Amino acid sequence: MPLPPLVEPVAALSDAESARTARHQVLAGLGEPGQRRLRAAHVAVVGAGGLGAPVVLALAAAGVGEITIIDDDDVELSNLQRQIMHRHSDVGRPKVDSAVRVAADLSPETVVHAHRVRLASANAADLLAGADLVIDGTDTFETRLEVAAAAERLGIPLVWGVIQEFAAQITVFWSAPPEGSDAVVLSDLYPEGSVGELPTCAAVGVFGALCLQAGSILAMEAIKLITGIGDPLLGRVLVIDALRAKTAEVPLRSARATAPPRPVDQPVVPHVSVAEVAAEVAAGARLLDVREDAEVASGMISGAQHLPLAQVLADPAALGADRMVVICQVGARARRAAEALRAAGADAVVLSGGMDAWNAQEPAR
Incomplete structure (x- = not known):
């Protein structure tokens, strides 16, 4: 499928x-x-x-x-x-x-x-x-x-x-x-x-x-x-x-346990826009940047926590159950991280368009 x-x-x-x-x-x-x-x-x-x-x-x-x-x-x-x-x-x-x-x-x-x-x-x-x-x-x-x-x-x-x-x-x-x-x-x-x-x-x-x-x-x-x-x-x-x-x-089957099938009506991970980030932070949401070290060296959103995707996926429960806006370069890796975090009980959402969208709209902010 x-x-x-x-x-x-x-x-x-x-x-x-x-x-x-x-x-x-x-x-x-x-x-x-x-x-x-x-x-x-x-x-x-x-x-x-x-x-x-x-x-x-x-x-x-x-x-x-x-x-x-x-x-x-x-x-x-x-x-x-x-x-x-x-x-x-x-x-x-x-x-x-x-x-x-x-x-x-x-x-x-x-x-x-x-x-x-x-x-x-x-x-x-x-x-x-x-x-x-x-x-x-x-x-x-x-x-x-x-x-x-x-x-x-x-x-x-x-x-x-x-x-x-x-x-x-x-x-x-x-x-x-x-x-x-x-x-x-x-x-x-x-x-x-x-x-x-x-x-x-x-x-x-x-x-x-x-x-x-x-x-x-x-x-x-x-x-x-x-x-x-x-x-x-x-x-x-x-x-x-x-x-x-x-x-x-x-x-080819995995040597690990088989995951249960996803329900057809399961909602997709919610996204928030660049314009909504300030309101999310004001309401207490954490910003989580899941890009690699080499990527964040060129800049991050102020106040964001950096944790590469592989580390998030290794233990998503360790990040707690807070509201989190997950960030990557364009959104794909953030979605995977948010799915794992939500499965572990966190209220995770994705920054739509990632850092590309953030940087493109920076003058407007």
């Missing part, structure tokens, strides 16, 4: 972006509101290779507003068989530079943050700060473990895929999904110690065209989560056998 949209929509699209994405806006279920959600979204893509390359192309073409691309490699001639974002003239240059170029060519309003580094536990929080979801297109299991651990700490969805030879696996992990959905993480698919030494693609090869198919599905899963349409692969693994032109689906 569809999950709630991951982000709040921007107020409006530019005329040029509205014209460019016109075919999205007539899709039943996605429409103009969904396109505005895509414009508001920030997706982090780890890896600019066989999977990351088509993902960046698809996300930029779809109108995702912000893409962070993380990769420390340079383009090699042997990459061009499957990594379609790169060109012959890019050989010897950083892979992330190709992402900046192709996104600008496809979607001039998409902002690309290029990081020519390898993601590791020490830098993951900074690299993924502000992202609404992560797509893992890396090529070693060690890096996949680091990406998964970072996404789990942040409580954001991880759209995950792997390719070897003629086969692919694709799924969605999420350590803190909306209430009523089970958390599923990488260790549910690959328990610790279950993965031995894997052959490299240089040793066994990769079917180039399969990268396009799998990368396209990764991008589609991200778009579905952002806009709240369709049935994401949370709790399911899609398996592709390219040689036999077959796909199969394998159920």
Whole structure:
């Protein structure tokens, strides 16, 4: 079943972006509101290779507003068989530079943050700060473990895929999904110690065209989560056998207790506007900022308490039962925190539009 949209929509699209994405806006279920959600979204893509390359192309073409691309490699001639974002003239240059170029060519309003580094536990929080979801297109299991651990700490969805030879696996992990959905993480698919030494693609090869198919599905899963349409692969693994032109689906259950289904008529978490914040504070409400350390360094609402989302989700009852206005950058993480806090007995509401809305209306206050 569809999950709630991951982000709040921007107020409006530019005329040029509205014209460019016109075919999205007539899709039943996605429409103009969904396109505005895509414009508001920030997706982090780890890896600019066989999977990351088509993902960046698809996300930029779809109108995702912000893409962070993380990769420390340079383009090699042997990459061009499957990594379609790169060109012959890019050989010897950083892979992330190709992402900046192709996104600008496809979607001039998409902002690309290029990081020519390898993601590791020490830098993951900074690299993924502000992202609404992560797509893992890396090529070693060690890096996949680091990406998964970072996404789990942040409580954001991880759209995950792997390719070897003629086969692919694709799924969605999420350590803190909306209430009523089970958390599923990488260790549910690959328990610790279950993965031995894997052959490299240089040793066994990769079917180039399969990268396009799998990368396209990764991008589609991200778009579905952002806009709240369709049935994401949370709790399911899609398996592709390219040689036999077959796909199969394998159920993936959490090792933890299954959450009860959400009642159909359960109300959504209440939101308050920027204009209502002063009245909330005057009435005794606490302001709780659940962004990461790197994000709050650039500024917070005066008087707000800072506690990153992962810490809130680890023990929401510890924050008490007070009235709280929960804040993040655009609203998605604040909603997840507020859901957990309300389940623990707190009277939590979300600042609609988050810090983006607060900063946009600052002169009016």
